[in-house]
Amino acid sequence: MTESLKPHLWFTLYRLMNMGAGRREIRVSTTELSSVLGCSQQSASRHLRLLEQLGMIERRVGVNGSHIRITEEGLRVLWEVYYGLRRQLEEGELEAYIFEGVVFTGLGEGAYYITRDGYRGQIREKLGFDPYPGTLNLRLSGGYIEMKRRLTRMPAIILEGFKDEERSFGAVRCYPAIINDDVEGAVIVADRTIYDDSVLEVISPIYLRKHFNLRDGDLVRVYASSPRRSSS
Amino acid sequence: MTESLKPHLWFTLYRLMNMGAGRREIRVSTTELSSVLGCSQQSASRHLRLLEQLGMIERRVGVNGSHIRITEEGLRVLWEVYYGLRRQLEEGELEAYIFEGVVFTGLGEGAYYITRDGYRGQIREKLGFDPYPGTLNLRLSGGYIEMKRRLTRMPAIILEGFKDEERSFGAVRCYPAIINDDVEGAVIVADRTIYDDSVLEVISPIYLRKHFNLRDGDLVRVYASSPRRSSS
């Protein structure tokens, strides 16, 4: 999931974005695309199939061409390079967002995941703290939902996926965070999650519910930012 | 000249830029570079030679590594992709924001300004409605304050400044808006204002306080966007 696209496929994705496929579904034939890419029709066709397999685009093949739209994951990959360029080419301000969300009780899944050694070791190593075995779930509303999508597109600290005896675990994106202007922790975003974009999952070295005396429905403030250096 | 770099070489150039070679000469060995690129030392070496031949980088090969600096031409190639990404990603994504703010009573200045014929005529002409003689003030908090700063950086409908007998009035930026998912209006941002970024001033053809039966402290939702095409 977080293994990055090969360069030639990235460029095909980039060209599709140039044609507007990042905003809406576009119609394009493999022949048209090949002339844009400067390659053969066959290569254009293969690139589209590969990008679809990788989840970067959605495609409907019709009789008069392909209908293409770049997925959220595809846009994320484009944003990643965009941020990399901007950091060097423009005087990049550190991007950060302040969220406000309402505490709710999840399914306890967070505690299960976070205590897997595969994740826990990486959190210690890459985030610099030993996580309390549980996550704080915040429900976002209004503009904060879109704000979370934007945060998710920014460079992150990546916890690699792994396997244990029973099953495999996907990669997780982490953003350093400060909770209620006081406690350090991180916002975590699982690549595949049961939650939608209206949920912010927060981890921390301490038990946040106790520290802040939180109950369901309480408002919590989270300052989250992209790390200075993205560790892979 | 404009024959573009092959994708894998572009990515190597991009990585060199990530390491700072766009700003200054950096020292890097082919082995170090290969680990950044995720390829062999030999490929890293070959890429550097090719990029040098193509005039994308300047290189001095020393005994303890290569000294690399991206040339003006190399930076041009990076900027080209950067602009391509920005066109689609920024202008596409940053079109609209949803704010939530709390009603408060201002100093009544809004009513004074909005009834000046110099503004009123332009509002009718450029926004397409005759404004109710007053503004609704919303107090923003948390991330919404930063969101307002971003909105303010976007293209706006500009009400030109003017003078009457007594004094001069500054330009005003307007963003089309929908209030509480129902009423059309606009967010206005005076170039010089007594309010700071935590206040959202809203105008509309109708008296919003009455229409929504609003009292100080009530929450109001505002969808604000940059106009599609700059109407001048």
Add this chain to the structure above:
DNA sequence: ATTACTAGCTGTCGAGTAA
């Protein structure tokens, strides 16, 4: 018109190794 398979070609890669 399309998309996409097969076959064969080309260029990119990387292990081994020299300087």
Add this chain to the structure above:
DNA sequence: TTTACTCGACAGCTAGTAA
């Protein structure tokens, strides 16, 4: 330590062609 050559392996390419 470096950089970079040779060369076998193979990924990615294109022409021809089917559906």
